[in-house]
Structures are given as C-alpha cells and as structure tokens.
Amino acid sequence: MEGRINQSRRDFLKVAAVAAGVSAVSFVAVSRDELKKLLVPVRVEDLIAEAAEAGSPLERRAQEREAKLKQWCQAEAEKICSSMGEDSEACKEARKRCAMIKVKATGPREGVRFAMALDVNKCIGCRRCAYACVMENNQARNLGIEWIKVLEIPREEMEIVYANMHYTDAPKPNMVYVPVACMHCEDPPCTMVCPVKATWKEPDGIVVVDYDRCIGCRYCITACPYGARRFNWAKPYVPVTELNPNMHILGNVPRQIHVVEKCTWCIQRTRDGGVPACVEVCPVGARVFGDLHDPSSPIRRVIEEYGAFVLKPEAGTRPRFFYFFGPKRTPPREPGTERETGH
Amino acid sequence: MTADGSFLDTIKFIVREALLNGGRRYYLALIGLLIVALYGMYLWIFVQHAPIFLGKEEGGLILTDLSDSVPWGIYIAFFVFWVGVAAAGIVFGIAAYVFGDKEFKKVAVLGEVQAVAAIITVLLLITVDIGRPFRAMILMPQLPNLRSMLDWDFIVLTGYLTLNLIGMLVTVHYYRQDKPLPKKFIVPFITIAAPFAIGIHTVTAFISQALTARPIWNSPLLAPRYVATAFASGPAILLLALYLAERYMKGFKVDFSVYKKTLYVIVGSLVVGLYFTLSEVHEIFWYTTEPMKKAQAQVLFLGYHLPYLAKMMWLWIGLGIAAVILGILPRVHNSKKGIILVSVITIVAVVAEKTMTIIIPAFVPGTLGEVHPYYPTALEIGITAGVHAIGILIYLLLARPALKAVMTHYFKGSGAHH
Ligand code: SF4
Numbered sequence: 001m002e003g004r005i006n007q008s009r010r011d012f013l014k015v016a017a018v019a020a021g022v023s024a025v026s027f028v029a030v031s032r033d034e035l036k037k038l039l040v041p042v043r044v045e046d047l048i049a050e051a052a053e054a055g056s057p058l059e060r061r062a063q064e065r066e067a068k069l070k071q072w073c074q075a076e077a078e079k080i081c082s083s084m085g086e087d088s089e090a091c092k093e094a095r096k097r098c099a100m101i102k103v104k105a106t107g108p109r110e111g112v113r114f115a116m117a118l119d120v121n122k123c124i125g126c127r128r129c130a131y132a133c134v135m136e137n138n139q140a141r142n143l144g145i146e147w148i149k150v151l152e153i154p155r156e157e158m159e160i161v162y163a164n165m166h167y168t169d170a171p172k173p174n175m176v177y178v179p180v181a182c183m184h185c186e187d188p189p190c191t192m193v194c195p196v197k198a199t200w201k202e203p204d205g206i207v208v209v210d211y212d213r214c215i216g217c218r219y220c221i222t223a224c225p226y227g228a229r230r231f232n233w234a235k236p237y238v239p240v241t242e243l244n245p246n247m248h249i250l251g252n253v254p255r256q257i258h259v260v261e262k263c264t265w266c267i268q269r270t271r272d273g274g275v276p277a278c279v280e281v282c283p284v285g286a287r288v289f290g291d292l293h294d295p296s297s298p299i300r301r302v303i304e305e306y307g308a309f310v311l312k313p314e315a316g317t318r319p320r321f322f323y324f325f326g327p328k329r330t331p332p333r334e335p336g337t338e339r340e341t342g343h
Numbered sequence: 344m345t346a347d348g349s350f351l352d353t354i355k356f357i358v359r360e361a362l363l364n365g366g367r368r369y370y371l372a373l374i375g376l377l378i379v380a381l382y383g384m385y386l387w388i389f390v391q392h393a394p395i396f397l398g399k400e401e402g403g404l405i406l407t408d409l410s411d412s413v414p415w416g417i418y419i420a421f422f423v424f425w426v427g428v429a430a431a432g433i434v435f436g437i438a439a440y441v442f443g444d445k446e447f448k449k450v451a452v453l454g455e456v457q458a459v460a461a462i463i464t465v466l467l468l469i470t471v472d473i474g475r476p477f478r479a480m481i482l483m484p485q486l487p488n489l490r491s492m493l494d495w496d497f498i499v500l501t502g503y504l505t506l507n508l509i510g511m512l513v514t515v516h517y518y519r520q521d522k523p524l525p526k527k528f529i530v531p532f533i534t535i536a537a538p539f540a541i542g543i544h545t546v547t548a549f550i551s552q553a554l555t556a557r558p559i560w561n562s563p564l565l566a567p568r569y570v571a572t573a574f575a576s577g578p579a580i581l582l583l584a585l586y587l588a589e590r591y592m593k594g595f596k597v598d599f600s601v602y603k604k605t606l607y608v609i610v611g612s613l614v615v616g617l618y619f620t621l622s623e624v625h626e627i628f629w630y631t632t633e634p635m636k637k638a639q640a641q642v643l644f645l646g647y648h649l650p651y652l653a654k655m656m657w658l659w660i661g662l663g664i665a666a667v668i669l670g671i672l673p674r675v676h677n678s679k680k681g682i683i684l685v686s687v688i689t690i691v692a693v694v695a696e697k698t699m700t701i702i703i704p705a706f707v708p709g710t711l712g713e714v715h716p717y718y719p720t721a722l723e724i725g726i727t728a729g730v731h732a733i734g735i736l737i738y739l740l741l742a743r744p745a746l747k748a749v750m751t752h753y754f755k756g757s758g759a760h761h
C-alpha cells in the first residue's frame with residue numbers, strides 16, 4: 001500500500017514537471033518581456049496618473065514605439081525609392097515623413113476640460129471633417145475606418161432610426177446633417193465594460209484607448225450608444241507617403257490588428273494647445289472646440305448664447321459633444337422646398 | 344484490483360476508462376470528433392494566424408462576416424446557449440440531493456459532466472471570438488475588475504467549472520469504491536452549486552441586458568428568460584445523453600421516473616419561456632415608444648433585412664408550443680421514445696431562441712440607424728462546429744468513466760465492472 005502511494009506520488013510529480021515545462025515553453029513563446037510588463041494588476045487611477053506624469057512608463061513606451069515606427073517607415077520608404085527612383089515625389093515625401101515621426105505621451109493639463117459643439121444649421125454634410133480625420137489620425141486605408149460618421153436626418157424629426165449615413169449628395173434643404181463621433185461622455189459606458197481596463201477617461205475629458213492593452217473583445221463597441229468605436233478587423237494599412245508623423249501614443253499611432261480605436265479629439269494636437277483637425281478643416285465653421293472651464297472659450301459662449309442639446313440624452317451618458325442651432329442656415333432655405341409638415 | 348483511497352487513482356481510473364477501455368464504435372466516435380475539432384482549430388488559426396502565429400499581415404477577423412455594426416455573431420450566440428446548458432446541469436443534482444430522489448442519485452453525476460463540457464465549450468467560444476486571445480491570458484491578473492460584466496462572467500464561469508469538476512471527481516471517487524457520497528460533501532456542494540448555476544446564466548444575461556446602446560436587450564425579462572429556457576434545453580440534452588448511455592453502455596439502466604420527472608421540468612420551463620416571449624411581444628408591438636427597439640423587433644419577428652432571424656424566432660414559438668402540447672399528452676409522456684422526441688424538439692426550439700435571435704437583432708439596425716445584415720460565414724460555422732466537437736468529446740470522455748463508477752455502486756453484480 002505504502003509503496004503504491006509513493007509510486008503514484010512520483011507519477012504525479014513527473015506529470016506536474018512535464019506540465020510546468022510545457023506551460024513555461026508556451027509562455028516564453030508569447031514573449032517574456034511583454035509578459036512581465038503586463039503581468040501586473042493595474043488600477044484605472046494608476047493608468048490616468050501614468051498618462052499624466054513626465055518620465056512615465058507611458059513615455060518610455062512612446063519612445064520605443066517611435067523607434068520601431070521609424071524603422072518600419074524607413075524600410076517602406078526604401079521600397080518606394082528603389083521602385084520609383086530616388087528623386088520621385090513619393091520617395092522624397094516618404095523620406096521626409098519618416099524623419100519627422102514623433103510619438104508623444106503628453107499628459108492632460110491641469111484644470112482643462114475639453115468639449116466640442118457643432119452648429120446643425122451650418123453643417124452642409126460635405127464630410128470633409130471625416131476625411132481630414134482619416135488623414136490626421138492615420139486611420140486604416142484598407143478597412144474603410146472613419147471615426148466621424150455624418151448622418152443625414154429629416155429636418156422635422158431628429159430621430160436616429162431615420163438617419164442615413166450613405167447619402168451621395170448634400171446639402172438637401174429638408175435635411176439636417178449631424179456628424180457623430182465619440183462624444184467623450186461624462187459617464188462613458190464603454191470604459192465601464194472593458195474587462196481589461198484598456199480604455200478610460202482622462203482628467204481633461206478625453207476618452208482614450210490603450211492599444212497595447214486592448215484584447216479585442218468588442219464589448220465597448222457593443223456598449224457605445226453612438227457607434228463611435230471602430231475595430232481593426234485586419235491589419236490596418238497606411239501608406240507612408242500619407243503618414244501623419246505627429247503622433248500620440250494614446251491617439252493616432254498606427255494601430256495593431258484586432259484592437260479598438262476611436263476619436264480622441266486629436267489628442268496629439270489639443271494637448272499641445274491646438275484644435276482638432278475636423279474643427280480646422282470645416283469649410284463653414286460649424287464646429288467649436290474649447291475648454292469648458294475657461295469662461296472666455298468659444299465653447300462656453302456658444303452654449304450660453306444658443307443653448308445646446310446632446311444626442312440620445314436618454315442613454316444617460318452625458319456627452320460632452322453638443323449640438324446647437326446657430327443663427328444662420330447654410331445654404332439658405334429656398335421657399336417652397338420645405339416638406340409638408342401636416343397642417 | 345481493489346480500488347484504493349487516493350484521488351490520483353481516481354484520476355487514473357478516469358483516464359483509463361476514457362481512453363483505453365472502449366469498443367470500436369467508441370473509438371470511431373472519438374476520432375470523428377477529433378477530426379472535426381482539429382479542422383475547426385485549423386480554421387481558427389487560419390483566421391488568427393496573422394497577428395499571433397506568423398506575424399504576417401494577412402488574415403484576421405475580417406475573414407468573418409462580423410463588422411463594426413455587428414461585432415458579435417455566431418460565437419457569442421452559441422456562447423449564450425451553452426452557458427444555459429451548463430447551468431441546467433444542476434437539475435439532476437437538485438432532484439437527487441435536495442429532494443432526495445434515489446433514482447436521480449444514480450445519474451446526478453451526468454449533470455456535472457455536462458456542465459464541465461458545456462463550460463469548456465463556452466470558454467473556447469469566447470477565446471475564438473476575441474481578437475487577441477493570448478493577450479487576454481496575460482491580462483488575467485487584472486481580473487477582479489468588477490465593473491465589467493465580462494469579468495464577472497469569467498469569474499462565475501470558472502468558479503462553476505471548478506465546482507463541477509470537483510463534484511464529478513468526488514462522485515466518481517466514492518462510487519468507484521462502492522461507497523455512498525458523504526453528506527459532509529454533498530450538502531455544501533449543492534448549496535453552493537445550485538445558486539451558482541442560476542448565477543452563471545444571470546450574469547451572462549447581464550452582459551447585454553443593461554446596455555442602453557441596444558434597446559432590444561433593455562428588457563428586465565432578459566435574464567429570467569435566459570434561465571427559463573435554459574432549464575428546458577439543459578435537461579433535454581441530459582435526457583438525450585441518458586438515452587444514448589442506456590443504448591450503448593452495457594448494463595446501464597435508468598428508471599423511467601427519471602425521464603418523466605425531468606420532462607415536467609422541461610415542459611414547465613418551456614411554458615414560462617414562451618410566456619416571457621409573449622410578454623415581450625406585447626410590450627414591443629403594442630406600447631413601446633422607443634423607435635429603435637421597435638425597428639429591431641421588426642427585424643426579429645418580421646424578418647426585415649434578415650429573414651433568417653424571423654424564421655428562427657417563429658421556429659422557437661412554434662416548436663416550443665408543439666413540445667409543450669406533446670409533453671402533456673399521456674400517450675407521449677408515458678413512453679421513453681415519446682419523451683425523447685419532446686426533448687429533441689425542445690433542443691431545436693431553444694437553439695432557435697437562444698442563439699442568433701438574442702444576439703443579432705440588437706445590432707440591426709445599429710446605434711446610428713445603420714442596417715448592416717449579418718450572415719455567419721462558412722468559416723465561422725466551421726470554427727463553431729470545431730469548438731462544439733471539443734465539447735462533445737469532453738462530454739464523451741468524462742461521461743463513460745463517471746457512469747461506470749455509478750454502475751459499480753448501484754448495479755453491483757451486473758457484470759459491468761472490469
Ligand atoms: S461616445 Fe461611445 S466611445 Fe465615446 S465616450 Fe461615449 S460611450 Fe464611449
């Protein structure tokens with residue numbers, strides 16, 4: 001009896017050793033460095049602090065990413081140059097952009113609270129903002145990802161079920177155009193549901209995604225009432241000749257496959273004091289961006305002067321993207337083109 | 344050889360019985376399942392190989408029909424179904440140890456085996472669904488992130504899996520040595536496992552129930568409905584397994600009362616499930632003022648944009664009612680064949696109800712009114728089939744030793760024990 005038990009113990013130990021060996025091998029195969037970095041539990045507060053302080057792990061990650069990106073970019077540029085010739089336009093462009101690549105990890109500024117507003121009366125549905133956003137934020141050209149969706153909604157009923165985002169001509173007099181991107185909600189359901197805390201809200205109100213942590217479960221896409229999040233269903237591709245070299249590690253660095261991304265209010269610009277690309281590019285000046293805490297900022301003026309509303313207030317997420325009906329319509333309404341409103 | 348007291352020997356017994364003591368047909372079944380499983384795995388690697396295995400740029404989930412509009416599809420749909428089946432595995436245990444039914448004691452272990460197999464299927468389905476599964480493993484230490492329902496679900500699922508593995512091991516351990524189960528074990532076991540069973544399905548429903556972004560899920564009936572129909576499909580699958588075990592295992596006999604009492608549970612749960620559906624239909628088509636919910640309900644019940652959804656929904660209603668009516672006919676519920684027929688109908692009905700018709704309508708039309716239909720591709724179906732093959736394989740591997748142990752204890756002298 002005694003001998004048998006000892007025998008089975010020995011057997012058990014043997015099996016355990018083999019199992020441990022196999023799991024060790026498989027862990028090493030997944031890259032041990034990465035494993036060590038990620039094998040620590042984190043709190044969202046830590047992540048926010050990390051993003052805020054200088055010399056943080058985030059900054060280190062940004063530098064590593066920058067080096068890698070440069071390498072990749074130069075390799076791509078080499079390819080272009082050898083196939084199209086050293087003094088071709090594309091080659092020069094690619095070289096220039098590679099040299100300019102900079103990945104920042106700028107933290108939020110104290111006391112700033114960003115917000116954006118859009119004049120529904122002005123917007124003509126030209127979709128230039130969506131296009132500028134693609135270029136500015138290095139969005140995948142092969143996946144049809146666009147962070148901004150422009151909805152065409154019947155003027156008399158602002159109901160999203162009747163929205164059409166695949167219209168071909170605009171503006172139409174009986175329609176309003178409602179661009180929708182991430183609303184940077186005050187109570188974002190998307191960050192709440194993330195099982196691995198890969199996404200959170202920064203103190204300045206920008207909701208960010210850490211692409212290195214996201215596991216691609218797509219729960220946040222399911223939770224967002226504004227359809228703001230996009231998933232990289234395949235490896236995203238951005239031609240180096242169109243690469244925006246001004247990058248932020250939590251913003252527009254080129255994404256990996258199978259991670260979620262979304263509008264960050266151009267974190268790489270706004271944290272340095274600029275405005276988002278969509279605001280800059282809008283031909284009719286429909287967009288307003290600024291610091292909600294600053295009494296002299298345009299966003300405050302707009303809200304106080306016109307009054308603003310948000311989409312789907314019933315979702316209870318308290319968006320910080322406002323809509324308002326400004327003073328003028330562009331283009332002017334032509335008489336006789338209004339829809340019958342039933343009286 | 345006399346069976347002795349160590350658990351290691353029990354594990355050895357299970358392995359031996361599972362792998363070495365089968366007939367020709369048994370091995371053929373194993374090999375068949377293994378082939379399907381490997382093929383599914385191969386397909387999955389083909390989808391995923393880009394990021395994980397080769398670092399290549401092709402591949403990725405884009406090969407499925409999922410999109411930003413419909414980010415969850417057939418994998419998550421079947422995930423919901425199997426969580427239900429796992430939860431209902433406890434029905435035999437409750438009948439046996441709460442109500443002290445002797446006949447159920449003989450088969451309670453099958454419920455545990457079913458729960459183990461179903462939960463492994465469930466975990467595999469999540470794994471094939473997420474984009475970066477290895478990263479998910481690495482991030483496990485984040486786990487008690489109790490704000491995310493997904494984490495709760497992971498915790499209760501693995502908890503329930505562990506519980507059932509222990510339950511199964513202990514049962515096999517004692518029965519194999521021809522000893523009854525000790526009260527010290529079974530009382531706490533059933534007290535924890537029974538609420539856990541309801542818990543896993545409730546939490547799974549909570550994953551979607553409270554998302555304001557998806558109006559059709561915003562029904563307080565979603566979780567109860569999950570549980571109700573689970574208690575129809577789970578026992579139905581158990582009965583089917585019992586029936587097959589009786590046919591293919593020499594000397595294994597189950598009392599007819601087990602079939603009949605389980606049928607009561609099935610019919611009762613079906614009635615409750617159908618009643619919930621009726622209640623939701625009333626709310627949606629008569630009174631709801633939420634236009635998105637109405638639009639999504641039209642996709643679900645009337646098949647706008649996605650005709651197959653409506654077909655499945657009406658299949659559930661039609662077959663559900665049929666199963667209830669058949670179940671209450673004396674001619675049917677007094678024969679084993681009749682009960683098995685009702686079980687099969689129930690399984691089909693609940694598969695129709697608990698899979699695509701729960702997941703997909705919430706995304707069509709999407710949050711911004713966009714209509715993007717979803718049809719599972721052959722690739723996704725293949726991967727799902729592969730995962731199911733693994734589940735059935737585990738079921739088969741564990742059920743035989745478990746039932747053999749039961750036979751040692753209850754059918755002494757029937758010549759079943761080697
Ligand atoms: S709009 Fe969507 S993605 Fe953006 S913060 Fe709100 S819930 Fe999150």
Ligand code: SF4
Binds near residue numbers: 194196214216219260
């Ligand atoms: S997809 Fe990524 S960011 Fe979204 S919930 Fe899952 S892990 Fe979090």
